[in-house]
Amino acid sequence: MLSVTEGVETIRPPASADLVSSIQESIRRHARYSLGKAWSDLSSRELFNAVALSVRDRLVDRMLETEERYRRGLPKRINYLSIEFLIGQSLGNHLHNLGIRDAYRQALGQLGADLETVEECEEDAALGNGGLGRLAACFLDSFATLGIPACGYGINYEYGLFKQEIDSGYQKEKPDNWLAQSTPWEIPRPDDACLVPVYGRIEHGVDRAGAYNPMWMDWKVMVGTPHDMLISGYGGRTVNLLRLYAARSSRDFDMQIFNDGDYFKAVQQKIQSENISKVLYPSDAIVAGRELRLVQEYFLVACAIRDIVRGFEQHHESFRDFPAKVAIQLNDTHPSLAVAELMRILVDQKNLEWDEAWAITQATLGYTNHTLASEALEKWPVPLFESVLPRHLQIIYEINRRFLDRVSQAHPGDVERVRRMSIIEEATPKQVRMANLAMVGSHSINGVSRIHTELIKASLAPDFFQLFPERFNNKTNGITQRRWLLKANPAWADLISSTIGERWLTDLYQLRELESHAADAGFQAEFLRVKRSNKEKLARIIQDATRLKVDPDSLFDIQVKRMHAYKRQLLNVMHIIDEYLSLVEDGREPAVPRTYIFAGKAAPGYWLAKQIIKLIHNVGRVINNDARASQWIKVAFVPDYRVSLAEKIIPAADLSEQISTAGTEASGTGNMKLALNGAITIGTLDGANIEMLEEVGADNMFIFGLKTAELRAMREQKSYRPWEYYARNPRAKRVVDSFASNMFCSQEPDLFAWIFASVLDADDVYFHLADFIPYVEAQERAGRGFRDRNLWARMAILNVARMGKFSSDRTVAEYSREIWGVEGLTLLD
């Protein structure tokens, strides 16, 4: 059969009539017996559920086969603990991975339904904020594809990341109750529920042998109930689990209160217990420091470690074997209580001696750092910590005492060093430093791009690097090509496969073969046709969402990511204003018509980021309504950025904005997704941009701006004088002055005056004015480059061809080999 997608023809084997028929039977059966509906009465949402349940049946079979394979081989199990998993939609992903997408399309077509329409009914599982959570989701896909025996552990938030609505340019948050209609993908496992104690006090005593025996008394208890999501690997041979825990109170009501006649108080207590998994904290870059968050983090860790230990004990006798059979990776500091919890279980419950328990804990745990930003490094006040986790605080004090003895022995008399390295910060009140706890308790500490890892060693944790350099290593992030190319951009995926075959799906380095086609005018034309089609689709989405009409022939200049000062959406806006004012005041036309497209959410409490959203809208309103600019510049903000929307925006990008201040972005993964979809990067030498530059070459990226070392020197020497850039360059001055005027806020005077003050402040830690002119120049190079579409297509194709390194398959293979030591244990028979 010939499958035609957007004019690109690829040969696919026909789905057998038996398969199509069995799919139809399965969908009908679920509609009738799982949903209790007659076929003719099914709503769109119910049809999606019936389809998803039929796919789930197939996944369950593969999952049970996978588990049986693991049980026979007893391989080392990898456990990935993350407070976020940003999964997005699952149906399309599973259909691709199981190789049954065409069969489902045929089956549904014969039933009078359209597969794409059914897929669009799926709510995103938005159990994450941004990069950290999406990385975890990409890793799960790669684990299963590579046949790595891995399980993700997270929280089954009832409310995922808020939905973003825009009202007069301002972000409004609406709750995302994604579980309101239940999800067909989760399998509840009440029989595997576990008890989690919190709060209470320590009662000091002695045991029967006369040894000190602290007892954790007067705790409250929560129950963690796992819900399993099935994670398919490409090819369908392996289906692993993502185990998400929901909290509920230990009993339906506290019967004492109930018996006392206070029904409402009893209900309130029940609700409080269940609050633990109610809502995802809406920021991965700012620590809120709330008690609920600490309880949430402990809840995740306690449930996960109990489950891991239980699984180990089913097959193994001695905890000495634990590190050989179990690896636990901590995705940032949020799960770093695992250090104290594993020690507590080994010492208190399994009666191991401290030294042995400590050796096992360290050999088992690995820690991934995700940020250098001090505001994102978690600390908990000791009084709060003691009230929530009194026994864990005792254990942390003991870990710290022994650790600081080692530091003192290595550096006698260096009190300042001891103070810096202590897990307990001597502040008022004292604070528990979670990053220090994670570093002390793990055998591996990794950053997520090469420069980030070097900065961890040099700036964030130099004392720790000096003490145990062997623990530090780099694992540059990656993305799964199955979601971000095969699923997100089927026309481009088909064109690639019909040109070089399908091996890139499991070995992204195979894309190198596209290099020989980069200068081929026919291939370029096909690439440009696919891109044009993707841009048309995005143009329709923009028009539907914002009523703005944009031209698919214009350069689509795209910045999609969380709204944050360090990511410098403001710098992007400053360039737009410059281009606009150059056009309307100086009569200088841009090189090409452009559509500037933004999308991203701001944390609800992050005023500055929300102001930037408002600024984008206001600048857009002025420019989009100015007839002088209408054929040259459009500015669009697409609301409610999420995984499923990213899958539509990213394939339409010509230019990818990766313009964070050098030294601030740990890695970035949007940069990789955009480049893989044929966008050319305009960016700073930050995060993984640096490694992308090494791969694709300077001729194929638009790199600008000050480097990390230069900025560090300016900070140290206090030599940044933004007003000099302002005074020296009339274009910079004009842009900055526009914020002090009411050019973009005539209805709300002085709304953006703070930006004028902020970018002229020597304490602007993001150096907007230092990078402004180099950025404008890079943008002009990009604009000129886009004039020659064939040259542009060649550059874009070379970007794609050289993205092999940035597959999450490569990343998790490195983790496996270098941190977990599981090389050769995949795909056990």
Place this chain on the structure above:
Amino acid sequence: MEIAIDKMEGIAVAAVPVDELDASNVGEFKRDIAPVLQANTRLVLDLSRLRFVDSSGLGAMLSCLRQLSAKSGDLKLCGMSKQVRGLFELVRMHRIFDIYGTKEEAVHAFSH
């Protein structure tokens, strides 16, 4: 709460007569075990029926142990389910109690 007392080899064996010992019934347990603690110095608590004990229930058992220890007696536990054993381990109380599988073993331990 009706706590049945059995005598084996001269040792009192008290069976905790509930599935769950928690804040809702721990007061009753304390009241009804008090005369047993007064009348005996050596006691076995049979927990075979117990499926869940919260921190207040654990606190009550600790109090029983302390009362008997204060008059040079002792308390031994038997018949713990896996879940109850897990809760004792969670708070390290398994280190201060003598815990046996059956009441016969617990009684036997008093005489040896």
